[in-house]
Amino acid sequence: MVPLSFAHHLFQIVGKTALYWPREQALLVADLHLEKASFFARQGQMLPPYDSRATLDNLAQLITDTGARKIFCLGDNYHDDQGEARLENEAATLLAKLTQNIQWIWISGNHDRDVSGLWGGEVMEEWQGQGIILRHEATRDTDLPEISGHFHPKLRVSVHGRHVSRRCFVKAQDHLIMPAFGALTGGLAADHPAIEQAVAGPADALIAVQKKLLRFDLGFAAANGPKIDQPELPLS
Numbered sequence: 001m002v003p004l005s006f007a008h009h010l011f012q013i014v015g016k017t018a019l020y021w022p023r024e025q026a027l028l029v030a031d032l033h034l035e036k037a038s039f040f041a042r043q044g045q046m047l048p049p050y051d052s053r054a055t056l057d058n059l060a061q062l063i064t065d066t067g068a069r070k071i072f073c074l075g076d077n078y079h080d081d082q083g084e085a086r087l088e089n090e091a092a093t094l095l096a097k098l099t100q101n102i103q104w105i106w107i108s109g110n111h112d113r114d115v116s117g118l119w120g121g122e123v124m125e126e127w128q129g130q131g132i133i134l135r136h137e138a139t140r141d142t143d144l145p146e147i148s149g150h151f152h153p154k155l156r157v158s159v160h161g162r163h164v165s166r167r168c169f170v171k172a173q174d175h176l177i178m179p180a181f182g183a184l185t186g187g188l189a190a191d192h193p194a195i196e197q198a199v200a201g202p203a204d205a206l207i208a209v210q211k212k213l214l215r216f217d218l219g220f221a222a223a224n225g226p227k228i229d230q231p232e233l234p235l236s
Contacts (some may be wrong), residue, residue, distance in 0.1 A: 002208040004169070006176045007132050007145035010068075013208040015058065017167050017179045017234040019147075020066045022145060027068035029059060029138075030149025031076045031180035032090070033111070035083035051184035052091035058183070060098060072127060073101055074178065075109025075136025095119040109136040109150065125179050138175050138198035145174045152180040152193050154187030155205045155216060169206040170218070172199035191218045 001012035001020065003131045011028075012020040019028040034052045063071070078084050087095065098104070099120025108115050117123045126135040133142065137150040153166040167179035170190050176196065180187065188195065190205040196218075205216040 002211060002213050003226035004171075004206065004213060006171060007146070007174075008230050009130065009132065013063050013206075013213070014022055014066055016208055018059075018062055018182045019178065020062075020068060024070060026070040026072055027059075027062060027066055028072045028074065028147065028178065028180040029181040030074035031109070031152055032059075032073060032179065032183055033076055033185050033201060035086050035088075035184035036184045038083070038086055049141040051182065052087060052095070054143070055181065056091055059181070060094065063098065063102060063106070069102060071098075071104045071121075072134050072135060073104075073106050074147070075107045076111040076149065077106055077109065077115055078112040081112055081114045083112065084115055087119065092119055104207060107134060107136055116158065138177055140200045142174055145176075147176045147178065149178045149180065151177055151192075151198070152187040153177055153187055153190040153195060153205065154179070155189045155190045157207075157216070166207050169214075170195055170199065170203050171206055172201050172203040175199040175203070176230070190216075216233060224227070 001014055004011045004013055009023060014020050021028060032055050034055060035052045096119045104121030105127060106115050106117055106121050108125055115123055126133055131144060133144045133146040135146055135148050137177050138148045153170045155163050156163055156165045167187060168190055169179060170177040193208055203218045207214045
């Protein structure tokens with residue numbers, strides 16, 4: 001686990017793309033995009049049909065590792081509105097078991113506006129508590145600090161002369177955008193103008209590496225390179 005401070009709350013990055021919120025005993029993930037492979041199969045593009053099981057297996061492991069008692073899924077839980085009903089049997093069985101044993105909150109996204117909680121869990125457009133809003137897509141002029149998904153931010157960095165791409169968090173004063181959790185998800189450059197417009201101010205890309213948090217100043221200007229993040233202590 002790697003600490004990350006936001007909006008006077010201390011979180012822990014787990015599994016590189018999820019957040020554990022000790023105060024709420026909650027695990028936060030974004031953009032599962034379950035049944036993405038079966039969606040493309042219907043379009044004639046055949047992909048291995050194991051993405052939903054891989055995603056849910058990873059999530060189940062993080063629940064065990066953290067001891068979370070609550071799950072927040074921040075939208076685009078399924079790749080399309082029919083994905084929930086199309087969820088293959090093994091993945092559906094696992095999901096139903098998970099939602100029976102933990103408080104599960106689905107936040108609807110632009111890909112799955114009609115998510116219904118067919119396999120368990122509660123559905124809402126956004127959640128508010130502890131001075132934070134959880135929603136799918138960042139709101140430029142948010143009333144409260146928000147945690148969201150939607151953009152699948154990734155950062156391309158140079159490591160020992162090689163260029164590699166890594167999923168990342170984007171942190172601004174009132175916005176924390178999470179990377180996609182799904183096994184079969186692409187990404188958008190963390191310094192893309194769409195993200196700049198969403199956060200409306202200076203921002204950093206954050207990548208958890210071992211027990212350190214590397215911070216890359218996006219600034220939507222000149223980058224300053226990586227440094228070890230020293231998160232401020234939570235004030236509440």
